[in-house]
C-alpha cells in the first residue's frame with residue numbers, strides 16, 4: 143500500500159514548489175462528497191476540487207455520458223472536424239445565459255483561458271485597449287488573467303512585467319469598510335486620472351469574489367457597472383468561473399442583480415471535473431474576432447462537452463439550485479451559532495452554498511488571523527474534513543460542498559469544523575442546530 147508520507151516525499155522531489163500543496167493527502171478514490179486517500183482514510187469534501195464538482199465526484203450520469211463519448215471518439219479537434227456535442231452544449235449555454243439578447247459561445251480548456259479570450263473579444267469588438275478589474279479579484283494564472291488579478295502575493299510577485307493598460311478599482315467589501323459608493327468613485331477616479339472611458343474595452347468582475355474571500359458584490363454595484371458600461375460603450379465581462387452552475391442558488395450569480403452581461407466566463411463546475419471552459423456573450427460581440435483568431439487544439443474536448451451536457455441535466459433534474467440554497471442556509475445557521483461563542487469568527491456570509499467565515503484575532507477589531515485560519519484547515523483535515531482557505535488577507539475559510547451532498551455529510555463536515563475551532567480557541571460550543 144502506498145503511504146501519504148512516501149508520496150509526499152516523491153511529490154516534493156518531482157513537482158516544482160510553485161504548485162501549492164494544501165494537504166498531504168493523496169487521493170485513491172472519490173464519490174459524491176467523499177474522498178478516500180491511499181491509506182484508506184475517508185474525508186468529507188468541502189472543497190469540491192475548488193468548486194468544480196457541484197454535481198459531486200463522478201456523478202453516475204456524468205460518468206455514463208463520458209463513457210459513451212469515449213466509445214465514439216475522444217478527439218478530432220473542433221476546429222478541424224467539429225462534432226454535435228459541442229454545438230449542443232453551446233446552444234444550451236446560449237439559452238441559459240441571462241438576458242434577452244441572442245448569444246454565441248466559444249469553448250476553451252481552463253478558466254484563465256476563458257478570461258484571456260473574453261478580453262481578446264472585447265478588444266476586437268471595441269477597438270480599445272484598456273481593461274478595468276477589481277482589487278481582490280482572481281482571474282487566473284496566465285499573463286492577462288494574472289495581470290487582471292488583484293492580489294500580488296502569491297499570484298503576481300516575481301512574474302512581471304504585465305500587459306499594459308490594466309487598472310484596478312477597489313471591490314466593495316462592507317466588512318472591510320469599502321462601500322459601493324467608494325468603488326464607483328474609484329472608477330470615476332480611474333477615468334479622471336488614468337484612462338478616458340472611450341479607451342476602455344472591458345470591465346471584468348466576479349459577482350462574488352472567489353479566491354479573494356467570498357465577498358458578495360451588492361446588486362446595486364453590479365447594476366451601476368452595467369449602466370457605466372452602457373454609457374461608455376464598455377464591454378461588461380462577468381466572471382462566473384467560481385460562482386456558476388448552481389453554486390449560489392441560481393444557475394449564475396449575476397441573476398441576483400437582474401442585469402444582462404455582455405460576456406460571461408465559465409469553467410470549473412461546467413463539466414463536473416473535466417477540463418472545459420466557455421466564453422458566452424452577446425452574438426454581435428462574440429463575432430468580433432476573425433476566423434482563426436480564437437480556439438485551441440483541445441478547445442471544446444468532446445469528452446468534456448459530453449460531461450457538461452450531463453452536468454446541466456443533473457443540475458436541472460436534481461434541482462441543484464434549490465439544494466444550494468438549502469445547504470447554504472443550514473451552513474450559515476450553524477456557523478453563526480458557532481460565531482456567537484467565539485471571538486475568532488468575525489463574520490459568516492454566504493450566497494447559496496458559497497459560504498465563508500472570516501477568521502479574526504478579535505471580532506471587535508476584525509483583524510485577520512491567517513495563522514489560525516491555516517491551523518483550523520489543518521486540524522479539520524486531521525478530523526477527516528477537506529476545507530480551503532482564501533481571502534485577500536488569507537483569513538477566510540470557504541465551504542464548497544458538492545450540491546449533491548446528503549444532509550448527514552454536510553452535518554458531519556460542519557461538526558468537524560466546529561470541533562476544530564473549539565480545540566484551537568477557548569470557545570465553548572453552543573448546541574448545534576440540526577439539519
Ligand SMILES: Cc1ncc(COP(=O)(O)O)c(C=O)c1O
Nearest residue numbers: 252253254280281282352383384
Ligand atoms: C473567478 C475565477 N476566474 C478564473 C479562474 C481561473 O480558472 P483556472 O484555474 O481554471 O484557470 C478562477 C480559478 O480559481 C476563478 O475562481
